[in-house]
Structures are given as structure tokens and as C-alpha cells.
Amino acid sequence: MKEICLMGGTFDPVHFGHLVVAEEVRQRFHLDKVVFIPAGKPPHKTDKVILDAQHRVNMIRLAIASNPYFEISTIEVERRGLSYTVDTIEQLRRSFQVESIYFITGADAILEILTWKDVERLLSMAYLIAATRPGYDLNNLEETLKSLPTPFMKRILPLEVPALAISSSDIRKRVREGKSIKYLLPESVEGYIYHNNIYVAK
Ligand code: ATP
Ligand code: MG
Numbered sequence: 001m002k003e004i005c006l007m008g009g010t011f012d013p014v015h016f017g018h019l020v021v022a023e024e025v026r027q028r029f030h031l032d033k034v035v036f037i038p039a040g041k042p043p044h045k046t047d048k049v050i051l052d053a054q055h056r057v058n059m060i061r062l063a064i065a066s067n068p069y070f071e072i073s074t075i076e077v078e079r080r081g082l083s084y085t086v087d088t089i090e091q092l093r094r095s096f097q098v099e100s101i102y103f104i105t106g107a108d109a110i111l112e113i114l115t116w117k118d119v120e121r122l123l124s125m126a127y128l129i130a131a132t133r134p135g136y137d138l139n140n141l142e143e144t145l146k147s148l149p150t151p152f153m154k155r156i157l158p159l160e161v162p163a164l165a166i167s168s169s170d171i172r173k174r175v176r177e178g179k180s181i182k183y184l185l186p187e188s189v190e191g192y193i194y195h196n197n198i199y200v201a202k
Contacts, residue, residue: 002032005102005129006092008076008085010168011038012051013193014063015185017166021131024161025104026069029129033069034104035092036060040076040083053077055198062188085113086122093125101126107141107158114148123155130158175199 007022014036022034038056050056057074064070075091076083085103093101103122105113107130113119122128130141138158145153166184174181176199181190193199 002096002098003029003100003102004092004096004098005029005031005034005104006037006073006089006126007034007104008037008039008088010050011036011056011060012168013056013059013171013185013189013198015166015168015171015189016183019063019067019186021104021161022070023067025102025129025131025159028159029102031069031102033071036064036070036072037076037088037092038072038074040079040081051198055192055196059189059192062192063186065188084118085116086118086125089122089126102129102157103127104129104131106130107132107138110141110156111144120152123152126155128156130156131161132158172199176201
């Protein structure tokens with residue numbers, strides 16, 4: 001039986017922050033694989049323009065090519081309409097026949113997640129790993145967790161990771177402004193962005 005970890009996000013584009021967190025979680029919890037799941041049209045980002053899914057998928061494929069433990073699932077980008085994490089987890093749990101599922105999310109997103117559709121069902125199927133971003137005060141999260149019912153609390157695992165202060169929005173802005181994005185994401189992804197003229201102001 002396998003234990004796998006899912007890493008959801010828009011990955012617009014994928015960067016070293018995502019990759020280093022995924023690798024840290026995999027190692028820390030002795031997981032068999034990490035599956036990156038680019039979002040189709042995330043319910044909480046409906047107001048945002050997101051890059052074409054095919055480009056985001058291609059960039060993830062390039063970024064994970066050198067790590068045998070990393071995989072991608074296009075389940076959410078192929079689904080019509082809005083994607084809910086809880087539906088994704090349920091579907092992947094069935095198709096991968098796994099024992100436990102861990103779901104990585106930024107600690108800063110936990111509060112938001114607790115407002116998601118079917119959070120109880122979500123926590124009954126998966127552990128939520130709350131990865132802390134740079135500058136994040138872990139006390140905040142601990143305070144939040146304390147206010148939750150115990151069964152919920154036990155399914156949320158805070159984890160300090162050597163995360164980098166890198167974000168996709170900063171990378172997009174840098175490209176738009178003609179600034180360097182070197183050392184923020186894999187070279188293959190950097191090359192892909194320039195080759196396809198992605199993120200440059202139209
Ligand atoms: P954007 O700037 O567009 O919001 P992002 O860099 O936050 O993009 P997402 O695709 O939104 O990237 O993130 C996917 C997941 O990865 C989220 O759970 C997010 O909290 C986490 N994450 C993103 N960047 C980092 C980072 N530098 N360190 C740790 N976790 C990160
Ligand atoms: Mg984000």
C-alpha cells in the first residue's frame with residue numbers, strides 16, 4: 001500500500017518554492033510519490049486570468065523530469081467547470097489505491113481551506129500538511145488549530161520547510177518588467193517561458 005502526497009496549485013508558473021516544499025514533505029513523511037495537480041479553474045481564483053492549462057502542464061513536466069518521485073495529474077485541468085480539492089482527492093484515492101493521502105498547502109491557506117466545500121469529508125480522506133512560508137509565524141497557525149474540533153486538528157500537520165520567498169506572481173511580474181527570473185525556477189522552465197513568449201505584456 002502506498003502513501004502519496006498531492007500538491008495542488010495554479011503553478012502559473014511552477015517554481016523552486018513548490019519543488020523544494022514537495023521534496024521536503026516527501027522525505028519527511030517517507031512518501032512514495034508526490035503528485036502535482038495543476039488547477040483547472042480554481043473556485044477561489046475565478047476573478048484572475050490564468051495561463052492556458054497546457055502551458056502550465058508543460059512547465060510542470062519540465063520541472064519534475066529529474067525527480068523519479070514526482071508525477072503530474074491532469075485530472076483537474078481535464079475536468080469541466082470548477083474543481084474542488086475534495087473531489088480530486090476522492091478520485092485520486094480510488095485510482096491510485098493508496099493507504100494514506102497527504103495534501104500540501106501553504107500554512108497561510110489553511111484558514112481559507114477551512115471555508116471550503118466539504119472540509120470534513122476532505123479531512124476524513126487526507127492529511128493536510130501546512131507548509132510554512134518565509135516570514136510566517138507558526139504561532140498563528142497553532143492558535144487557529146486550537147480552535148478546531150480535535151478530529152480536525154489531528155489531521156492538520158504543520159511543517160516548517162526551507163521554503164524560499166519565491167512566488168509565481170513575482171515571477172510573472174519580473175517577466176513583464178523584463179527582469180531576470182534566473183535561480184527562481186528550473187532553467188528548463190525559464191527557457192520554456194521565453195521560447196513561448198509567456199507573461200510578457202501583450
Ligand atoms: P501566486 O503568486 O500566483 O499566488 P504561488 O507562488 O503562491 O502563486 P500557487 O500555485 O498558488 O503558487 O501555490 C501552490 C501551493 O504552493 C500553495 O499551497 C502555496 O501556498 C504553496 N507555495 C507557493 N510558493 C511557495 C513557497 N515559496 N514556499 C512554500 N510554499 C509555497
Ligand atoms: Mg498563491
